[in-house]
Amino acid sequence: MGADTFLPEINGAAIFAARLAAGLVQRGHDVHVVAPAASRKHGTWTETIEGEPMTVHRLYSWRWYPHPWLRFAIPWRIEQNSARILDEVKPDVVHFQSHIITGRGLSNQAQKRGIRIIGTNHFMPENMLDHTLFPQFIRPWATGLAWKAAARSFGRAEAVTTPTRKAAEFLENATHLKGVIAISCGIExxxxxxxxxxxxxxxxxxxxxxxxxxxxxxxxxxxxxxxxxxxxxxxxxxxxxxxxxxxxxxxxxxxxxxxxxxxxxxxxxxxxxxxxxxxxxxxxxxxxxxxxxxxxxxxxxxxxxxxxxxxxxxxxxxxxxxxxxxxxxxxxxxxxxxxxxxxxxxxxxxxxxxxxxxxAHDIQRTLDTFEDLYRGVLVTEDSVIERPLGKRARLRAALRAVAGGKREE
Known part of the structure; x- marks a missing residue:
């Protein structure tokens, strides 16, 4: 799993990647995460994320000073680092959460090695441009370049997802990709x-x-x-x-x-x-x-x-x-x-x-859907919406409904 932002950073994309990775570990998968180092210390080690141990490959990173905390992997090293990690791990699937740096390198190198690629977009230009030094008149040009880069990276993926139908339409219009699937980030x-x-x-x-x-x-x-x-x-x-x-x-x-x-x-x-x-x-x-x-x-x-x-x-x-x-x-x-x-x-x-x-946004449903994508099962948006909740999720919902009724009484 590749992410340009990951815990301990706190934002929607980082939290989703962490919860997805932890949920997959709980289901018995061997999960490796590639992400920028949170400090000057970089390398590969086991981290406990959302209560689950997993291997995290922390890439040498620099601080993006217009932003209060963001760090980024070095762009001109990402191809070399991605190739090295993929050759060491030999994964069955690469799932990148951002096309900007980490996703670009992993998707390009995974394609060369015939590894299944899944891409998920959490990117909105408005969320990034406020933290750049670009003057207002340059921003439309910068936004266009960002979406062209997104089209190249996501174009390598066998399936592209984003959290909602509105976000999927936005991505399709911005990149001219087709068939983007809306899959909720999910929560426990x-x-x-x-x-x-x-x-x-x-x-x-x-x-x-x-x-x-x-x-x-x-x-x-x-x-x-x-x-x-x-x-x-x-x-x-x-x-x-x-x-x-x-x-x-x-x-x-x-x-x-x-x-x-x-x-x-x-x-x-x-x-x-x-x-x-x-x-x-x-x-x-x-x-x-x-x-x-x-x-x-x-x-x-x-x-x-x-x-x-x-x-x-x-x-x-x-x-x-x-x-x-x-x-x-x-x-x-x-x-x-x-x-x-x-x-x-x-x-x-x-x-x-x-x-x-x-x-409808229970994370167990989200995990089921991504497992299908990883295995190469054909997933459509209708099948995501119609997928029944698992037994554990249904039981939790029933218990919460009973608890709610008692508290109201």
Whole structure:
């Protein structure tokens, strides 16, 4: 498995790659991950990822200083490194999570050796260009070059996937590839704990990177426009380059005492925050799926999200939350107010609906589908959608439904 970003880095692509790799190890597969070194130390060793041991080949990397933490493998060494690792490991399949550097080298060298190749795209230009020094007038040209590079790497793959149908259409239009399959990143629902106790506070929660493309300034401004009688609080769980700016903005708007920005936190804190929140807010306009939103839904939270990219696939307006016009602060404030003023029984319906919708994204289904792709089984989007949940996933869903009913009573 090749990844340009991998744990300990925290972002959707890194988390998906880690959970997929760990799930495959649990199923008895021998998984090797090729990723940039997280520090100057590089080489091959065993790492415990998501509780599972696997071999990780950490490539010599440099820091990308326009970004707060990103490191990248050296582009002119990637072909040599990929050839060496593939010849040592002799894998049955190569699955790359990004075409930018690691995926380019692995896919090119795997093709030369006749190894089955699967490619998954998590890339959005908006998520990268904010962390470059490119002036605005150059960005369309840079975006075009990036998609041409993507077309070359993904063109070597026997199957190309991306997390949602919207993201698949976006990739097809940008690269002229055909037949991109939408496969959810998936989450382990049993890791999250919904609460059906009557709410005791109005807590608005965001979880994710505190960066420009998430449009968190819009969320802070919308929060400042809420009626003070709601006695609401806003908690942004995560870290990034916008922490200082958002704290300053909250103070300027007079809500600094009710806005918390945690910085990077442990998983236990994150899951507890999802349990105690009232509503989850996702203002980003560049989400190919949003694992954070799925985690919130698995925690039984209604969601207020931008009506952009893949978020409408998760947030069904009026069913498990509300969509707002992207970038519209007043609309966001109105939708948050709508959730925070709902009668308790209506709020409980949104919570139950979130849990029901996210059941289709159980990671066991995702693992089943990728195993089929690795074995060369023909996978269509209809077969992914119609694939039944495994026994363990069905049992967990039933137990959660029973627990939810008891808590409501």
């Amino acid at each position: 629902m049993s890791n999250y704990t919904p609460s059906f106790e009557p709410r005791t506070e109005n807590l608005i929660l965001f979880v994710g990177r505190i960066t420009g493309e998430k449009q968190l300034d819009k969320l802070v401004r919308a929060f400042a426009r809420l009626d003070k009688s709601l006695d609401a609080r806003l908690e942004l769980v995560g870290g990034g380059d916008q922490e200082h700016q958002l704290r300053s903005l909250a103070n300027q708007l007079g809500v600094g005492d009710r806005v918390t920005i945690t910085g990077y936190v442990e998983v236990e804190y994150l899951r507890h925050a999802l349990t105690r929140a009232t509503v989850f807010a996702m203002p980003s306009i560049a989400e190919l799926q949003s694992i954070a939103t799925m985690e919130a839904m698995a925690s039984g939270l209604p969601v207020v999200a931008a009506n952009a990219m893949a978020l409408p696939h998760l947030v069904h307006d009026g069913d498990n939350g509300f969509l707002f016009e992207p970038g519209n602060v007043d609309d966001l404030a109105e939708r948050l107010t709508e959730v925070l003023t709902l009668p308790e029984d209506e709020l409980q319906k949104l919570k139950q609906s979130s849990m029901k919708i996210v059941e």
